Amino acid sequence: MKVLILGGNGMLGPWAVKAMKDRHDILLTDINDPYPEYKGEFQKLSADDIDGVVKAAEGMDVIVNLSVLRPHRQLAFDVNTMGNYAMMLAAREHRIKRVITTGPHFQMVGQQYEEWDHDLNPDMPPAPGTRLYAHTKALGQEICRVFSKRHGIQVLTLLYYNMKHTWNLGGPEATPVYHDDMVPYSTAWQDCGTAVQAAVEVPEERLATKCETFFVLPDLPHAKFNNEKTKRVLGWQPRYHVEALWNKDHRTPPSGLTEAF
Amino acid sequence: MNLLITSAASATAQLIAGELSGAHTLRLTDLPENASGDIVAHELGHESETDELLAGIDAVINIGYQGQSGSPAHLMDYSTRRMYNLLQAASDAGVKRYINISTLRLYEDHEENLVVTEKWRTDPSAEDVDLLNAHIAEYVCKEFARDRLIQVVNLRLGWPFVGDSSAKPEDTAVISHGMIGAAVQEALVSEELIQWQDIHVQSPIEHQRFNTNTAARLLPGLAGRLSS
Numbered sequence: 001m002k003v004l005i006l007g008g009n010g011m012l013g014p015w016a017v018k019a020m021k022d023r024h025d026i027l028l029t030d031i032n033d034p035y036p037e038y039k040g041e042f043q044k045l046s047a048d049d050i051d052g053v054v055k056a057a058e059g060m061d062v063i064v065n066l067s068v069l070r071p072h073r074q075l076a077f078d079v080n081t082m083g084n085y086a087m088m089l090a091a092r093e094h095r096i097k098r099v100i101t102t103g104p105h106f107q108m109v110g111q112q113y114e115e116w117d118h119d120l121n122p123d124m125p126p127a128p129g130t131r132l133y134a135h136t137k138a139l140g141q142e143i144c145r146v147f148s149k150r151h152g153i154q155v156l157t158l159l160y161y162n163m164k165h166t167w168n169l170g171g172p173e174a175t176p177v178y179h180d181d182m183v184p185y186s187t188a189w190q191d192c193g194t195a196v197q198a199a200v201e202v203p204e205e206r207l208a209t210k211c212e213t214f215f216v217l218p219d220l221p222h223a224k225f226n227n228e229k230t231k232r233v234l235g236w237q238p239r240y241h242v243e244a245l246w247n248k249d250h251r252t253p254p255s256g257l258t259e260a261f
Numbered sequence: 262m263n264l265l266i267t268s269a270a271s272a273t274a275q276l277i278a279g280e281l282s283g284a285h286t287l288r289l290t291d292l293p294e295n296a297s298g299d300i301v302a303h304e305l306g307h308e309s310e311t312d313e314l315l316a317g318i319d320a321v322i323n324i325g326y327q328g329q330s331g332s333p334a335h336l337m338d339y340s341t342r343r344m345y346n347l348l349q350a351a352s353d354a355g356v357k358r359y360i361n362i363s364t365l366r367l368y369e370d371h372e373e374n375l376v377v378t379e380k381w382r383t384d385p386s387a388e389d390v391d392l393l394n395a396h397i398a399e400y401v402c403k404e405f406a407r408d409r410l411i412q413v414v415n416l417r418l419g420w421p422f423v424g425d426s427s428a429k430p431e432d433t434a435v436i437s438h439g440m441i442g443a444a445v446q447e448a449l450v451s452e453e454l455i456q457w458q459d460i461h462v463q464s465p466i467e468h469q470r471f472n473t474n475t476a477a478r479l480l481p482g483l484a485g486r487l488s489s
Contacts, residue, residue: 130407139400
C-alpha cells in the first residue's frame with residue numbers, strides 16, 4: 001500500500017517506519033529533516049498545512065498522522081487539532097478509505113477516569129479535560145469521528161502513554177526507575193511501531209465500526225488499562241512486557257544460578 | 262451584570278446585545294478585522310491581553326455558531342484555540358458563567374417526527390463548516406465544565422431567527438428575537454443549572470420541532486412563553 005506519514009520524524013515515526021518500510025511504499029513528511037539512516041521518500045511538510053497535506057495525499061491508500069506538539073498553545077492547536085482536520089479533508093478529497101491517528105491515552109482517559117477507575121478501555125466516551133496536550137488531541141480525534149461518520153472513512157486511533165527503550169526501560173525524558181510505582185501504561189518503542197503497522201494492515205471486516213480506538217500497551221498486571229481489543233482486533237502482539245519495572249524477580253540475583261536450588 | 266459578548270460584529274451578537282443592553286453593562290469584542298465602533302478589537306490570544314479583557318466580567322456570552330466567517334482553517338482555529346484561550350482566561354478571572362450560543366441545527370438531519378431533547382447526541386455535518394465548528398466549540402466548552410473550571414450553559418437556539426411571529430409553515434424550529442433575548446437573560450440568572458447545561462430553545466408554534474421542556478423547567482422566567 002501507499003502510506004503517507006505526517007509528522008514522521010518525531011519519537012514514534014522511526015519505529016513505525018521500521019515496522020512498515022519493507023511492506024509498504026512510504027512517503028514520509030515532517031517539518032524536520034529525517035534521520036540520516038532513513039533512505040526512503042521524504043517531503044518537508046507541516047501537518048497543519050491543509051493545501052500541502054491534500055496535495056501530498058494524492059494517490060495514497062492510507063494516511064498515518066504521527067504529528068504532535070505539546071507545550072506551546074498556538075502550535076499545539078495547529079498540529080494536534082488542525083493536523084487531523086487537514087488529514088480528514090485530504091482523505092475526503094482523494095477518497096482515501098483509511099486513516100490512522102495517534103495520541104496520548106489521556107485524550108480519552110482524563111483525570112476523572114484515571115484517578116478513580118480500573119479496566120479502562122478504548123470504547124469509553126472521551127473525557128480529556130482541559131490539559132493542553134490532551135485537549136488538543138481530543139479535538140483532533142473528534143474531528144476525525146465526525147468525518148468518519150459522514151464520509152465512511154475508517155479512522156483508527158492508536159493511543160499511547162509511556163514509551164520505553166527495551167535496553168534499559170528508560171524513556172526519552174527520564175532515566176529508568178525499577179521496582180517503583182511505574183506508569184501502568186508503558187510500551188516498548190518497537191511495539192509502538194508494530195501497532196501502527198497492524199492498524200494499517202488490519203482487514204476491514206475485523207473492524208466493528210468505521211471509527212475505532214485502541215490502547216497500545218502490553219499485558220500489565222495493574223489491570224488499570226485494558227489492551228484486549230487491540231490484540232483481538234488488530235492482531236497486535238507486544239514483544240516486550242517491560243517486566244523489570246513491575247516484577248522484582250527481574251533483579252539480578254546476587255549468587256548466580258544458586259537460586260534454582 | 263458585567264457581560265462580555267464575543268463575535269460582537271455578528272448578527273447574532275448584535276441581536277443579543279440589543280436585547281440585553283438595558284439591563285446589563287456590556288463589553289463587546291471581536292477580532293480586529295471585524296471590530297469597529299464600540300467593539301473592542303481582540304485576537305483572543307494566549308497572552309495577558311485576554312486576561313485583561315475578562316477583568317471585572319461576571320459572565321461571558323460566546324457566539325458559538327456563525328459568529329465568524331472566513332476560511333475553514335480560520336473558523337476551526339477560532340472554535341478551538343481562541344475558545345480555549347477565552348475559557349482559560351475566564352476561569353482564571355473567576356467568571357461565574359459562560360453562555361455558549363449554539364444551534365439546534367446540529368440535529369437538523371434527525372427526522373422531524375422524533376422527540377429530540379437535550380439527551381440526544383448531536384450529529385454535526387462535516388460539510389457545513391459552520392455546523393462543524395459549532396459542534397467543536399461545544400466540545401471545548403464542555404471540557405472546561407468537566408474540569409469544573411467554569412459553569413457553561415449551552416443554549417442551542419432554533420432557526421431561523423425572526424423579528425416577529427410570522428414564521429413560514431416549514432420553519433418548524435423558528436425562534437423570535439424576543440425569545441432569544443429572554444432565553445439568554447434567564448440563562449444568566451437561573452439558579453437551577455448544573456456545571457454543563459444543555460438547553461434547547463425555540464418559539465412555540467404549531468408542529469413545533471424541538472421539545473423545550475428543559476428550558477421551561479430551568480429557566481422559570483421563560484416558562485410562560487414556551488409550549489408545554
